[in-house]
Amino acid sequence: DFTQVIITKFHSTITQPQRDQHKINVEEEIIKQNRFEKEWKIKTNIAKFAIINIGFYKAPTIVINNTPIPYTNDTKLLGLHITRHNFYVKQVESNTNRARAELKKLNRFRLLKTKLKVRLYKALILPLLTYPIIPLNIISDTQLKKLQVIQNQAVRWISNERWPIICPIELRQA
Known part of the structure; x- marks a missing residue:
């Protein structure tokens, strides 16, 4: 299993262009991970995929391979419990x-x-x-x-x- 953590910091009020850029950054990182997995013939289990929304409440929907990925409030990463709040x-x-x-x-x-x-x-x-x-x-x-x-x-x-x-x-x- 490979684990990927993407963190984006916002230092000021979040505007719509920043939100759109954040969505693009997250999708690009996931696509990079998918390319790496294809190269090494690894299959990602989308059911185990978790995105925690930290920083703003109304986050843009992340779509990978025409599948929207829902946000979660808490998850477990290598035995470490991480929650949103x-x-x-x-x-x-x-x-x-x-x-x-x-x-x-x-x-x-x-x-x-x-x-x-x-x-x-x-x-x-x-x-x-x-x-x-x-x-x-x-x-x-x-x-x-x-x-x-x-x-x-x-x-x-x-x-x-x-x-x-x-x-x-x-x-x-x-």
């Missing part, structure tokens, strides 16, 4: 849910040595949080905090600490 919210939720479920399974090994727990964390939980790679610089602070909560739970599991850590009143007032 909040690009990576679905992906972060999916990653945290899978990591949380795996961490619950590992709780029965709470009596293992710390070194083995670290290995289990690196082998089973960390890949769930980091794959597919999410650009952390563009996700919101809320989404970043969701990932950090799972990491903190894993650190507490590794170090055999409970939350909240209860300390005597004398130490709190100091």
